[in-house]
Amino acid sequence: MKVKICGLAHVTNANEIAQLNPDFIGCIFSSASKRFITLEQAKQINHPQKIGVFVNQSIAEIVNIATNCSLYGAQLHGSESVAFCLALKQQIPLLKIIKAFSIAQLADFDAIEDYENAVDYFLFDTKGKDFGGNGIVFNWEMLNQITCNKPYFLAGGIDVAALSQINNLQNKPFVIDANSKLEDAIGIKNNNKTKQLITYVQSI
Numbered sequence: 001m002k003v004k005i006c007g008l009a010h011v012t013n014a015n016e017i018a019q020l021n022p023d024f025i026g027c028i029f030s031s032a033s034k035r036f037i038t039l040e041q042a043k044q045i046n047h048p049q050k051i052g053v054f055v056n057q058s059i060a061e062i063v064n065i066a067t068n069c070s071l072y073g074a075q076l077h078g079s080e081s082v083a084f085c086l087a088l089k090q091q092i093p094l095l096k097i098i099k100a101f102s103i104a105q106l107a108d109f110d111a112i113e114d115y116e117n118a119v120d121y122f123l124f125d126t127k128g129k130d131f132g133g134n135g136i137v138f139n140w141e142m143l144n145q146i147t148c149n150k151p152y153f154l155a156g157g158i159d160v161a162a163l164s165q166i167n168n169l170q171n172k173p174f175v176i177d178a179n180s181k182l183e184d185a186i187g188i189k190n191n192n193k194t195k196q197l198i199t200y201v202q203s204i
């Protein structure tokens, strides 16, 4: 399984974490986030597969950041429509489109079918007071009750302890996405906790 460490907001810490070789690094380009990072800062992070996290931003802004930061993917964490995802893909065909869905109940998965032909991956995160980074695990049992025809990222309150339930999933995630549970302070990851999580996920 692959692992994404998200919400790195300080360049020095981000480069220390990049040295631990997670498969993906997440940079949050939404000013609504406590973990906001600028394009200029993100460019200084040395990792080959950076994913930009965006919340209801314009296609022009995403294209500018994706191009200048050589992003692997754009994670759309707001209420971006199917048409928006298709239009973004048309602008940069090589950019992976990851559509996030905030999950509290089974009905929150109803929308995924509409996005199937418009995105590369789904991301399932816990619905909370913020758009993301809420640090709460949702009920993964719901994942055994849905049909999901895309590889998906699993997010929401993930640390090594939370992953004890991963074997209960029939359809395993493509990527484990971890954020606030690894933090010493907002936007700063703890090296040991992050290393432990990366080693664990990459061994599953």
Ligand SMILES: O=C(O)c1ccccc1NCC(=O)[C@H](O)[C@H](O)COP(=O)(O)O
Residues within 6 Å of the ligand: 006, 007, 026, 028, 030, 032, 033, 034, 035, 053, 054, 055, 077, 125, 130, 131, 132, 133, 134, 135, 136, 155, 156, 157, 158, 177, 178, 179, 180, 181
């Ligand atoms: O983390 C944020 O501050 C954030 C703000 C706005 C949109 C998305 C955000 N995070 C996106 C992520 O990919 C997180 O890793 C995901 O929400 C899980 O976070 P956590 O529950 O803290 O592990």
